[in-house]
Amino acid sequence: MTPENADEFVRDLETWGRANRRSFPWRETRDPFRILVAEVLLQRSRGKTVAKVYEELFRRWPDAAALARTRVSTIQGVIRPLGLLGRAATLKRLAAQVVELGRVPRTLEGLMELPGVGRYAANATLAVAFDRATATVDGVTARVYRRYFGLADDLPATDDRALWALVGEVTPSKGVRAWNWAVLDLAASVCLPGRPRCGDCPLEKRCRWSATERADRVRPQR
Numbered sequence: 001m002t003p004e005n006a007d008e009f010v011r012d013l014e015t016w017g018r019a020n021r022r023s024f025p026w027r028e029t030r031d032p033f034r035i036l037v038a039e040v041l042l043q044r045s046r047g048k049t050v051a052k053v054y055e056e057l058f059r060r061w062p063d064a065a066a067l068a069r070t071r072v073s074t075i076q077g078v079i080r081p082l083g084l085l086g087r088a089a090t091l092k093r094l095a096a097q098v099v100e101l102g103r104v105p106r107t108l109e110g111l112m113e114l115p116g117v118g119r120y121a122a123n124a125t126l127a128v129a130f131d132r133a134t135a136t137v138d139g140v141t142a143r144v145y146r147r148y149f150g151l152a153d154d155l156p157a158t159d160d161r162a163l164w165a166l167v168g169e170v171t172p173s174k175g176v177r178a179w180n181w182a183v184l185d186l187a188a189s190v191c192l193p194g195r196p197r198c199g200d201c202p203l204e205k206r207c208r209w210s211a212t213e214r215a216d217r218v219r220p221q222r
């Protein structure tokens with residue numbers, strides 16, 4: 001069943017997303033390997049920091065074959081600003097496996113068999129690289145869905161079946177690449193973790209969280 005106000009949610013967020021899209025180098029490419037590497041680097045790292053590392057990584061090693069031939073310690077030198085240096089070995093193994101396969105897999109199962117690729121990264125790669133209408137949600141974008149539709153947030157996003165089901169219902173069948181960016185951009189700049197900027201949000205009129213908070217603010221104190 002389609003959740004209440006889902007159509008308005010998609011319409012308002014798509015419009016906002018087109019006008020407020022953040023620029024990142026992995027949004028300018030259709031190369032599935034680069035998009036996949038960006039998703040791996042973005043796990044637990046900020047977009048701005050990842051952008052610099054991403055540029056340097058592909059300036060030095062433009063494709064999977066070049067990265068697969070590189071020493072782990074050399075890759076570590078490039079990704080050092082992100083911390084989590086264990087990702088250097090993962091990137092090398094990921095590149096080697098893509099070389100062995102001959103290309104980045106185009107299925108969820110195939111992507112999730114690659115080193116360092118979880119459900120979110122696999123779904124995001126399907127959506128962004130192959131424009132497949134694939135629902136995806138992580139701890140950051142979960143914030144927007146949960147607040148707008150009034151879902152509980154007591155489970156990690158990866159384990160929350162109700163959340164994934166809702167995202168599956170709501171995700172548009174066309175333009176999913178731009179859709180994912182719109183949700184991410186809103187979560188990163190307006191629907192912030194501590195104090196969301198509801199007054200600047202295109203979803204405020206129908207957002208459950210915002211309505212509850214507003215009611216709490218006007219309720220007389222005892």
Ligand code: SF4
Pocket residue numbers: 144147148190191192196197198199201202203204205207208209210
């Ligand atoms: S209205 Fe506020 S809580 Fe709701 S989605 Fe927008 S920023 Fe988030």
